[in-house]
Every structure is written in C-alpha cells, then in structure tokens.
Amino acid sequence: MTDELKEDLVAVIAELEKKCKEHPDNVMAFQHLGLVYMKAGRMEEAVTALKRTIEIDDLCTEAMINLGAIYFGMGEIDKAQKLNEQAVGIQPENAQAHANLGLIWQQRNELEKALEAYNKAVQFNPKLASTWINLTSILTMKGEDERAVEAARKALNLEPDSPLGHNNLAVALYFVEKYEDSKNHMLKAKDLGYSVDPNFVEKLEEKIS
Template sequence: MSENLKEDLPTVIKELEKKCKEHPKSVMAFHHLGLVYMKAGRIDEAIQMLDRAIEIDDQSIESMINLGAIYFGQGNLDKAQEMNEKALGVNNESAQAYANLGLIWQQRNDLEKAIASYEKAIQNDPKLASAWMNLTSVLTMKGYDDRAVAAATKGLELEPDSPLGHNNLAVALYFSERFSEAKVHADKAQELGYSVDPNFVSRLQEKLAQ
C-alpha cells in the first residue's frame, strides 16, 4: 500500500472495494479493505469486511486478531476474547493472540491470567517488545518487583527508544528502591515525549531527597 496512505485513503478504499467485487473469494482483498476502513474510522464496515475474510477462510488468523483489536477498542471484551481464542484455535503458537489476551485479562483485572498470557506470548516470540512492556506493568501491580525490572529491561533492549518502556522501567525500579536509576529512565521517558505521572515524579524526588 502507499506510504501516503492517509492522503490516498479514498483512492485505496475505492480500489479495494473494486477488487472485492471482482474477486469475492479473495481473503486478502477483504482483509486489507477491513484494515483500511479501520484507518478511515469506518468501524462497522471494517468489522463486516474482516468477518467476510473469516467466512471465506476460517484459518485467517490475521483477520481474527484485527477483528479482536476492534472489539477491544470498543470495550467489547467478550468478543475480543472470542476472536483471539479463535485465532489460537488455528495456531496455538500465535504470540500476538496471547499478548492480546493478556490485555483483555488485564482489563478484567485478572492479573495472574494476564501474566500467564503475556508470558505465553513471550515464549512464542521473545522479540515481541509490547508483551514485555505490558508484562512489566502487571508484574509491578502484583508487587513482583524484581521480575518487573527484568521484564522492563528486556523490553527496552528490544525497543531502546520506547517512551513507555522507559516509564515502565522507571516505575519498576522505584518499587525496587533503585531511585537514582528510576530517575534516569523517568527523565528519558519525558525526553521522548511520554507524560510521566506528576505524582510519581514527586514521590521519586522525595525519595531522592532523603
């Protein structure tokens, strides 16, 4: 697709709609049209196209995962979970599906299941930085401080310029009482444009002043 997709959106949509009409059994045509509808904010149509892709090919994992992402964004956790579990039914090693389930369990406040899902994602794809970063936040919430620091460190190894990664590591280090190191990463997160919680910054400054 065009690098200037945002500017070309109407053209791309028109071309893909034509392709879907000409090739009504093309999974990729419906899948891509669904993704472009997502970018255009045409969510109901995106759902219809991704549903159609899955009807054509009930092994279309990418369509299932993207459809799950739409439902998650709408706050429909049941449907989001259903789609990601369906993807795992096709391929039980899908790291992205496990990572998405981690987010769903986290939203449901079932943190142990969230941890298990993120760890399964990492087991299947150790380079999935987002899974490491999300795992960090849940480990911190559970008070697993050393594990949180290790997970955050790994996430930053994979994405050294991630604002979220630096923020997560700062928080994990804070709870591990490594306050000087925490400040380094909090400052870096702010430098990279992350809105670090002012209350966290204040608490960190108090600890450094003691």
C-alpha cells in the first residue's frame, strides 16, 4: 500500500468514525467503515464496525458476508459458516455467500457439500472466476475430469491471467490425457509466478517423453 493511499484511508476512516459517532444508527456509515477498516488491514476494528452494522440492520447480508470473510481469515470457521448461512437464509440466491460456504466446506474436507455450494454460486453468478477455479479443484479431487476441464476453461475465460487457473487447467488436462495442452498451461502458470508442484511437472514430462 502506497503512502498516499494510506493517507487517503486515514482521512476516510476519520470522517466515517465521526459520522458513526454522530449518527450511531446509520447502517451505511458503519458498513462503509467496516469495509475501509478491512482495506486498511485493521481487522479487529472492522469486526466491531460490521457487528454494529448487523445490530442495526439484521438483514444486511453484505455485512454478514464481509464479517464472515474476516472470521474465515482468522481461522474462526464456525463463525464464518454461521454468518454465510444466515446470509443465504435471507437471500437464497446470494452467489458470494454460497461461494464462501463452498470454501468453508472445502476447508472441512466435506467435498460433496463444497461441490453443492460452488455449483449454486456459479448458477446464481456465472462470472465468479475464483469459484470456477475452486470448483475445478473439487471436481479433480472427485475424479470428474471432463467437468474439471470445463470449469477451468470457464475460469480462464473470465480471468485469462490467473496463475492458479492455468495450473488447475493443466492438472485437469493431465487427467484427460491431453498432455501437451497440460504442459502449455503448466508453463503459463509458471510464467505468471505460480509455484507449480515439481512432482506434477515430473509426471507430466514422463507422459510426454
């Protein structure tokens, strides 16, 4: 973060803190403050602001999702799950909440539940590139290789320079025996800075040689 951006955030935070103090029931002010705290890396304060947002408006799904993301990053998975499930209960077609639940179930190694959540996420918003990437991983683990290739290609259509997207497609292509294509995407992932598994590279080279 540049010094100029830091100064801008400090100014915005000061203005929002003042607004929240003057208007303790202003849901938008607290929600915005929570987001700016997140951007500034001040997570404990972001938690407090987003909690207050939900206290004022217990239907504010955006605050629930953002607070859940903070808890997930802190390793407080139960709290993250509860908040995203609460958001889905309010907005059943909230793609981001479903995507977050997919991550949570994947973290818990509940692959079927993760798959269901990711499928719902891309159904409600097919432009979530990161979810297509995560879906690729789950499908590969489950041995659904053709579907994994399809999901990886959709991810890269949305984010052509995603290092993880190219790596995941390389792996998926390996399992459908398209080794040259797999190598091309593996090399692209490396060019983009991804640390490709050397064991995968070795196995791929064996298939090509």
